[in-house]
Amino acid sequence: xxxTSYLLITVYHCMALPWLSQSEKLYHSRDRSDMETSxxxxxxxxxxxxxxxxFLAKYGWTEPVIWDSSSTSNDKHVRGLQxxxxxxxxxxxxxxxxxxxxxxxxxxxxxxxxxxxxxxGILDDATINAMNKPRCGVPDNQISKSNLGEETLQRTSTNExxxxxxxxxxxxxxxxxxxxxxxxxMSSDKYKKDQEEQHGVxxxxxxxxxxxxxxxxxxxxxxxxxxxxxxVFKLAFRMxxxxxxxxxxxxxxxxxxxxxxxxxxxxGRHLGCTRTFDGSxxxxxxxxxxxxxxxxxxxxxxxxxxxxxxxLLKVAVHEIGHVLGLSHIYRPGSIMQPxxxxxxxxxxxxxxxxxxxQSLYGSCEGxxxxxxxxxxxxxxxxxxxxxxxxxxFFRNGWxxxxxxxxxxxxxxxxxxxxxxxxxxxxxNINAFLHVWTWTRDATYFFKGIQYWRYDRDKDQAYxxxxxxxxxxxxxxxxxxxxxxxxxxxxxxxxxxHVFFFRETxxxxxxxxxxxxxxxxxxxxxxxxxAIVPNNHPRGHINAAYYSYMxxxxxxxxxxxxxxxxxDKDRRKNPSLPYNGLYPKRPISQQWFDICNVxxxxxxx
Ligand SMILES: [Ca+2]
Ligand SMILES: [Ca+2]
Ligand SMILES: [Zn+2]
Ligand SMILES: [Zn+2]
Numbered sequence: 001x002x003x004t005s006y007l008l009i010t011v012y013h014c015m016a017l018p019w020l021s022q023s024e025k026l027y028h029s030r031d032r033s034d035m036e037t038s039x040x041x042x043x044x045x046x047x048x049x050x051x052x053x054x055f056l057a058k059y060g061w062t063e064p065v066i067w068d069s070s071s072t073s074n075d076k077h078v079r080g081l082q083x084x085x086x087x088x089x090x091x092x093x094x095x096x097x098x099x100x101x102x103x104x105x106x107x108x109x110x111x112x113x114x115x116x117x118x119x120x121g122i123l124d125d126a127t128i129n130a131m132n133k134p135r136c137g138v139p140d141n142q143i144s145k146s147n148l149g150e151e152t153l154q155r156t157s158t159n160e161x162x163x164x165x166x167x168x169x170x171x172x173x174x175x176x177x178x179x180x181x182x183x184x185x186m187s188s189d190k191y192k193k194d195q196e197e198q199h200g201v202x203x204x205x206x207x208x209x210x211x212x213x214x215x216x217x218x219x220x221x222x223x224x225x226x227x228x229x230x231x232v233f234k235l236a237f238r239m240x241x242x243x244x245x246x247x248x249x250x251x252x253x254x255x256x257x258x259x260x261x262x263x264x265x266x267x268g269r270h271l272g273c274t275r276t277f278d279g280s281x282x283x284x285x286x287x288x289x290x291x292x293x294x295x296x297x298x299x300x301x302x303x304x305x306x307x308x309x310x311x312l313l314k315v316a317v318h319e320i321g322h323v324l325g326l327s328h329i330y331r332p333g334s335i336m337q338p339x340x341x342x343x344x345x346x347x348x349x350x351x352x353x354x355x356x357x358q359s360l361y362g363s364c365e366g367x368x369x370x371x372x373x374x375x376x377x378x379x380x381x382x383x384x385x386x387x388x389x390x391x392x393f394f395r396n397g398w399x400x401x402x403x404x405x406x407x408x409x410x411x412x413x414x415x416x417x418x419x420x421x422x423x424x425x426x427x428n429i430n431a432f433l434h435v436w437t438w439t440r441d442a443t444y445f446f447k448g449i450q451y452w453r454y455d456r457d458k459d460q461a462y463x464x465x466x467x468x469x470x471x472x473x474x475x476x477x478x479x480x481x482x483x484x485x486x487x488x489x490x491x492x493x494x495x496x497h498v499f500f501f502r503e504t505x506x507x508x509x510x511x512x513x514x515x516x517x518x519x520x521x522x523x524x525x526x527x528x529x530a531i532v533p534n535n536h537p538r539g540h541i542n543a544a545y546y547s548y549m550x551x552x553x554x555x556x557x558x559x560x561x562x563x564x565x566x567d568k569d570r571r572k573n574p575s576l577p578y579n580g581l582y583p584k585r586p587i588s589q590q591w592f593d594i595c596n597v598x599x600x601x602x603x604x
Contacts, residue, residue, distance in 0.1 A: 041268070041279030041298060046131040049098045052108070052123050055131050059338075060139030061107040067142035067289065114140075114330045134299075134310065134340040136318060137275060137286030140328050205325045205360045206290060210598070211260040212251035213237060219264020219271050219294075221301060224312065228303050233263060235304070236316035238601040240324065242413070243349055244357050245364050247598035260290075261323055263316075265297040284310055284340060287319035295319075310340055314347060321353070325360050329353070348411050354593060363588040364595035365559040369394045370488060371545040372432040374443075376456065389548045393594050397427035400594050404549040408593045421445075423461025424452050431489045431543075435511055437496060449484040451475055479509055481516035490544040490553060499527075504539030528555070528564060528579045535583045537562060560584040 046055050056062050098104040105121040113119040115130045213233070221229050230250075237248035251259055264271050268279070275286060277296040284301075287293040295301065295315065302309035314335065321336050329336035333350040373389040380386045391402040398414035399421070418426040424445045431446040443454045445461075450472040453462045464470045475484040479500070487501045497508040497517055506524045508517040530536035543556040553564040562581040570576050588594075 043278035043280060043282035043298075045281070046128050049123055052128065052131060053098045053104055056104065056107045056111060058139070059135075060141035061111050062103050064141045064143040065139040067139055132282065134282065134284050135338050136315075136322075136328070136340075137277075137283040138319075138322050138328070138338075140338055142327065204289060206246065206260070209245065210247045210249060212249050212254060212258065213261040213263065214251055214256075214259045216262050216264035216271065219266055221265045221295065221312075222297055223301055224303060229312070232303065232312045233316055234601050236313055236320055238597055239317055239349055240320055240357065241597045241601060242409070242411075242595050243354050243364075243593045244324075244361050245595060246324070246361060247596065249598050249600045261320070262292045263295070264292070265295045267297045270294060270297075285315050285319050287322035289322060289325055291323060293319040293323060315340070317349070321357070324357060326353075326356055329356060346411075354408075364593060366556060366587045366594075367395070367542045367558050368556060368587075368594075369396070369429050369542065370432045371543045371554075371556060372434065373546065373548045375434060375436070375548070391547065391549070392432075393591070394429050394432075395594075395596070398596070402591060402594070404547075407591075409595075414597060421454070421461075422459070423463075424454065430485050430487065433489045433491060433498060435491050435498065436493060437511070440511070446475065446484075446486055446489065449475055451478060480514065482507055482509060487541050488544045490546050499544065501541045501544060528562075528581050529577045531565070531576065531580045532583045535562075536581055537584075555581065556587060559586055559588070561587050561590065 044051070046052050053062075059065070060067075108123065108127070109119040109121045111130070112121075112127055115127075117126050117130060215226075215229060215233065220226055224232075234250065240246070241248055248261075256262070266273070267277055269276050271292075271294055273294055275294075277283060277294075277298065279296075280298040280300075283296055284299045285293065285295045293316070295312070300309040301312040301315070304311060304313045318335050326336050328338045329352055331337070331352050334352045334356075335347070335349055336353060336356065371391070371393045373391050375387055375389045377385055377387055391404055393400045393402060393409075394417065395414075397417055399417050400413040400415075401410040402408075403410055416426070417424065417429070425447045429445050429447050433444045433446065433451075435442050435444070442465075443456060445452045445454060452472050453465055453469070454460075455462050455465075462469075462471050475482055475486070479498070482500050483502055485502075487503070489498055489500045491498050491511075492508075495508070496512055497510055500507040500509060501524065502521075504524055505521040506527050507521045508527075509515070510517045524541070525536055525538055528536075537555055537557040537560075541555050541557050543554075545554045545556060545561075546552070547554060550563075551568065552566050555562045555564065562584050565576045565578070565580040565582065570578070
């Protein structure tokens, strides 16, 4: 459609409808500057004291910038907030000569220090270069408007009219009206409060566990295919989901207000946003806490593993970090550094990112269906046979490999059990068992009244093993005297007994005689006595996990584990009871970041 006729139709509608009470449905800027075909505008660089002063003010170095809610064209209140932000920014000391302003010099020193430059307070070339690096648009120092004094809000509430109280409460989009500075602040807070009630958003972090996201159709990238963009965003959400207890789901059907995080590309004035993009260079994206993410389409965004351009994945992961409540982290290796660091192959969220997000949302926790070390023999570089192991955790239909050396799960986990362990039940495994003697080496999975033997050479469950035994087989046939289903099991190499746990009892099964050992079953609490009275799982154990890393058996139940006293512990402290249980601890304090990922993200 030609712009002229488009305008005419708009005017016609304006005359025909009481349009002032209607929300603006267009996502484009009113002057349509964002619809012009882009002739790649260059961002203005920092070159002198004035532009450096602007830079320091814009990114919160002279004073924190209010940076709060998302803003789309429908959020009139939040638009008002931007006016506040600008008004406050203008109230800073306005020195004609920045070199004489103590505020400017202090801000410059701070900036230099955090960018590993000599804090001279003088604008030299190195400092100018640092300011001109590609960067995120979120200010380095920002405050939430909810941190502005309660007193201010109460004083202004008397200025608020009853009418405007009503219109923010109603589910209809708020009316366009001129408001004074503090009225806007008030109604923005009310707006946010309403949003919180509707969407479960509280304080600076999301209080709900499942967040919906959507790519804005009117804001697709002009440089990457829609499928490439979607893939990158799924991967970016997945990377956060792998290390924190939040799930993310792509939602292309719910009404827009029900979508928590909307992602879009734009140039200059874009997507009804209050903040303008600056052309090619400098700012590449920005995000609003608990809100939306905008990418500067004047930048050369590229797909993962591309050698040139700016990796959309890296930028998306960074901006999602902001949406979740993180500020910039000045630390090498962190994805939350404000500047874009060219992509090293296979970047991942590092330790500081994990700790930062987990300080807001907590760690991922149990329970697990089973956990085990998968032991395999292989020849080392000197041709000697060595035993290696990998640790696995199973929950429902998913499994994680745990890298003990790095104390985290393998990147990209979890994986469906059906993908990694073909032939065993695809979910809710009761137990894993590795029977390992001089004459026997076999691995089994248990579920319900049956068990499966796993062929480690072919990496699939046996239909029939070399002894002619077919699987799955009844537990009562393979392990006479053992009831089913079982809760968990482990093989004690010292006694050559399999311990089967069921409810509050434990059965020792003598694999050489193929029968239950004398005087069993016994109570778990009698065989594995508590060191501290009453600190004991008693029954319904989820997993009995023998860890080669720790040379110890651990009993898992719910979110907690009890470590079983081993021989080394007893040599150090002979008064400890045989198989005694140390007091319980959270599983998440010993094994980090074993996190669920939403199924919509698992199909990557
Ligand atoms: Ca830019
Ligand atoms: Ca179990
Ligand atoms: Zn940022
Ligand atoms: Zn924006």
